[in-house]
Amino acid sequence: MKPSSIAAALLALLVLTPAAQAHKRWLLPSHTVVSEAQWITVDTSSSNDIFFVDKPFPLQGLSVTGPDGKPAATDNLLQGHRRSVFDVNLAAPGTYRITLMRPLTVAIYELNGERQHQRGQDPQSLRNALPKGASKMRLAEVTSHLETFATVGAPSDTALKPTNKGLELVPATHPNDLYAGETARFRFLMEGKPAAGIEVSVMPEGTRYRDQQQEWTVKGDDNGEISLTWPRAGRYYLEATYSDELAAHPDVDNRRIQYMGTFEVLPL
Amino acid sequence: MTHRWLSSVLLAPLLIGAGPVTAAGLAVDLEVPRLRVAEYHAPYVAFWIEREDHTVAAPLGLWYDDQEKWLKDLRQWWRRTGRGQSAPYDGLTGATRSPGTHRADFTGLPALTTLPAGDYQLVVEAAREVGGREVVRLPFHWPVQQADTVTVTGSQELGDVTLTLTP
Numbered sequence: 001m002k003p004s005s006i007a008a009a010l011l012a013l014l015v016l017t018p019a020a021q022a023h024k025r026w027l028l029p030s031h032t033v034v035s036e037a038q039w040i041t042v043d044t045s046s047s048n049d050i051f052f053v054d055k056p057f058p059l060q061g062l063s064v065t066g067p068d069g070k071p072a073a074t075d076n077l078l079q080g081h082r083r084s085v086f087d088v089n090l091a092a093p094g095t096y097r098i099t100l101m102r103p104l105t106v107a108i109y110e111l112n113g114e115r116q117h118q119r120g121q122d123p124q125s126l127r128n129a130l131p132k133g134a135s136k137m138r139l140a141e142v143t144s145h146l147e148t149f150a151t152v153g154a155p156s157d158t159a160l161k162p163t164n165k166g167l168e169l170v171p172a173t174h175p176n177d178l179y180a181g182e183t184a185r186f187r188f189l190m191e192g193k194p195a196a197g198i199e200v201s202v203m204p205e206g207t208r209y210r211d212q213q214q215e216w217t218v219k220g221d222d223n224g225e226i227s228l229t230w231p232r233a234g235r236y237y238l239e240a241t242y243s244d245e246l247a248a249h250p251d252v253d254n255r256r257i258q259y260m261g262t263f264e265v266l267p268l
Numbered sequence: 269m270t271h272r273w274l275s276s277v278l279l280a281p282l283l284i285g286a287g288p289v290t291a292a293g294l295a296v297d298l299e300v301p302r303l304r305v306a307e308y309h310a311p312y313v314a315f316w317i318e319r320e321d322h323t324v325a326a327p328l329g330l331w332y333d334d335q336e337k338w339l340k341d342l343r344q345w346w347r348r349t350g351r352g353q354s355a356p357y358d359g360l361t362g363a364t365r366s367p368g369t370h371r372a373d374f375t376g377l378p379a380l381t382t383l384p385a386g387d388y389q390l391v392v393e394a395a396r397e398v399g400g401r402e403v404v405r406l407p408f409h410w411p412v413q414q415a416d417t418v419t420v421t422g423s424q425e426l427g428d429v430t431l432t433l434t435p
Binding site: 033034035036038093153154155177179266267268 | 336337338339340343344346347350351352354
């Protein structure tokens with residue numbers, strides 16, 4: 001990116017903010033702590049209501065890492081009208097990481113004085129598809145990174161190792177060893193480096209049955225580390241966003257990576 | 269699968285016989301309450317000794333019906349010790365017990381004979397399929413100085429639980 005366009009990039013960050021107001025996206029595993037090898041099933045959806053389905057989330061970027069660090073078997077991938085679903089074979093003792101990635105390019109532009117946005121796979125096809133009269137176009141790489149964990153028997157760490165790509169959660173507290181009233185520590189890395197000062201929001205499940213969202217936010221320290229004390233048992237939605245002007249494609253103004261994790265907290 | 273608990277049950281008297289003559293006694297009398305419910309399954313029950321910081325000093329036993337699928341429902345036992353084990357589980361294992369009072373005598377278990385002196389709690393956890401879960405704790409000092417009993421009464425899944433200590 002040219003130095004002269006830094007101001008434009010900063011503007012782009014502001015301009016692109018509305019796209020950040022998308023639905024929450026999440027994975028919801030049927031089981032996270034099990035005492036024998038078994039299949040589990042996972043729902044995934046994009047919705048405002050945690051954890052109630054609304055729109056299906058594409059499964060193209062699905063990957064499951066087993067306790068041996070190798071890909072684990074999935075089955076019955078289905079995209080329904082209101083949610084997507086798949087099964088995961090927890091075939092061996094240890095921890096599985098379930099990740100769903102969705103990289104998109106988003107164009108923001110003005111048309112007849114109104115702001116519009118269009119999602120696509122690459123900058124060129126977005127440019128080609130731009131309607132006549134569109135102006136002030138900005139492009140952003142927007143990656144959704146959905147994640148959750150499940151464990152057979154004792155928790156293990158092999159599947160938790162960071163890949164040093166994108167925005168990642170590195171658990172200091174094991175994600176399948178979370179209990180009400182206890183404090184968990186998680187660390188965020190961006191491209192393998194501490195995501196210092198990252199803002200993380202956390203929300204307990206069940207928004208449909210209460211009046212307030214009850215979400216709270218925490219800020220990562222210089223090491224990208226956060227502490228979360230779980231007020232009660234249940235499943236929690238965690239979201240962290242990282243953005244800068246270092247998009248991979250030269251034509252793209254900024255990049256934004258959203259990590260959206262689901263964590264189950266058990267009663268003691 | 270049956271041989272798993274059979275072997276433990278058969279082994280127990282041998283352990284007692286083989287232990288030192290002065291082996292201190294630690295036994296639990298546990299009441300499985302009779303419950304008026306439409307669907308009743310006998311509870312899974314786990315016994316262990318914990319230190320003051322809740323870490324496990326000695327796993328003592330497990331009553332279950334060889335269905336490992338439900339062991340996670342003994343939530344505390346699972347977290348503190350069960351999930352790190354595989355069958356045969358540590359201590360005396362046996363089948364679930366029907367309503368009534370049952371004795372589990374852990375006297376002479378190797379984990380007990382090597383237990384360092386200190387203050388401990390015996391933890392008893394019960395979990396019942398389509399039912400509830402309950403944990404009770406009974407404090408004691410080891411080694412036993414004089415004969416003593418400690419009784420705690422559960423409120424749901426456990427009735428009277430009595431720990432009998434003999435020097």
